[in-house]
Amino acid sequence: VQVYVDGSRYKGGISAAAVLYEGTRVIAVRRCYLGKLTKYTVHNGGSIGVIMGLHLLLSFTRRLRGPTIIGCDNQAVLRGLTNQKLHSGHYLLDSIHDLEECLHAKQDTLARRAEQAIAIRNGEEWTPRRRGVVDLQLHWVPGHKDFEPNERADCKAKKAAEKLTSPMKDLPVCLRKVLPFSVAALRQENTAKLKRTWTKRWRKSPRNRHFGATDKSTPSTKFLKLIDPYSCKQVSIITQFRTNHVPLNQTLFRIGRVESPACPHCGGITIETIHQFILDCPHHEHACHMLCRKLGRKAGEIPFLLGDSTGIKEFLSFVHTTKHLKL
Known part of the structure; x- marks a missing residue:
């Protein structure tokens, strides 16, 4: 039987x-x-x-x-x-x-x-x-x-x-x-409901405009997996760049910490933005050249640099080489 x-x-x-x-x-x-x-x-x-x-x-x-x-x-x-x-x-x-x-x-x-x-x-x-x-x-x-x-x-x-x-x-x-x-x-249903509420609130947040441009899956666990191998200081740098709260002159000028948003290395004619800092500033030309050698065309894609495991690794190496931010 x-x-x-x-x-x-x-x-x-x-x-x-x-x-x-x-x-x-x-x-x-x-x-x-x-x-x-x-x-x-x-x-x-x-x-x-x-x-x-x-x-x-x-x-x-x-x-x-x-x-x-x-x-x-x-x-x-x-x-x-x-x-x-x-x-x-x-x-x-x-x-x-x-x-x-x-x-x-x-x-x-x-x-x-x-x-x-x-x-x-x-x-x-x-x-x-x-x-x-x-x-x-x-x-x-x-x-x-x-x-x-x-x-x-x-x-x-x-x-x-x-x-x-x-x-x-x-x-x-x-x-x-x-x-x-x-x-x-x-508990599972309550957790799912909280996640749905969190997602709706995040979509309406002004921070989503910058963070979402790098990672469309946000909010999700993908970012936690990406940053798992890195130290707190490195994660802080990644988060600052993804949320556009990095201490570059454009941001510092907006909060009243500097007198001009211009890049100090470009004769005061170019605003120091994330894109300018990584790809256009002549002061970081050597670091940018090394980044392009390793990543090729992908080096010019900010979402790749801040949203891909390979891109993040090389991006942090770039930041370390520029000595602009302490890691």
Whole structure:
């Protein structure tokens, strides 16, 4: 006897299914739709699948002989069953353990009917064993590997995601009501909502005009990955150039720190901007020449110098050579 279970994330919802096999023949199928993706996780779906699988095994009215296998493609659920630390969805794992004990107790009753009858006839208390009766094994099954039983369970779970749940009377008692929302799912939804709000506010920010010209993906984690290899001073320089808050005369004049926005090396006729500092200032001609030798045409593209890993590396080398800013 085998049961294959699956928890699925499909069409914005979380669902689960369990398919009971005897040999190669399908005996029964159970489907359950949990709710929206913003309220539950795939881990919850996998746990529900195992619960329904055990419920199907409990429906057997004869003894389970030999190994009884539950196949699941969710490793997190299988690991969680051996982890007694409290975490999100732990009540579902407790339900799995309770159903497992019920299965052992029922099978023990079937195996020792004669002893039970004698005990009842003699007025003695009868307590079935709740462990070690059935050779129950939980196996991990690789998902989407053309293994027919697991693919069938996945198909049934997706069907459940369309809110085609099995009749309530066929489901375990714990699934006949709305389950508590998953804390993990609620946190994920809240984080996603905060990111959307942050993105909208950033798009309206005047700083986005400069920063966004260099990196259109902002706000994202791309910038954090780019600056990870560099020191705080180097990251400060990169950020100053990307936000146009670099201590060049154009910026210093705007905040009243110098009397003129002109470049001190160009006879006072050229405004000292980022583009002028990197590419046009004759005082930095040697450093610019070295930059062009290493990057070719890309050396003239400011977004590349400040938004690409190779460009940033050579740009910092350029800044160090000019000795205009301390690194």
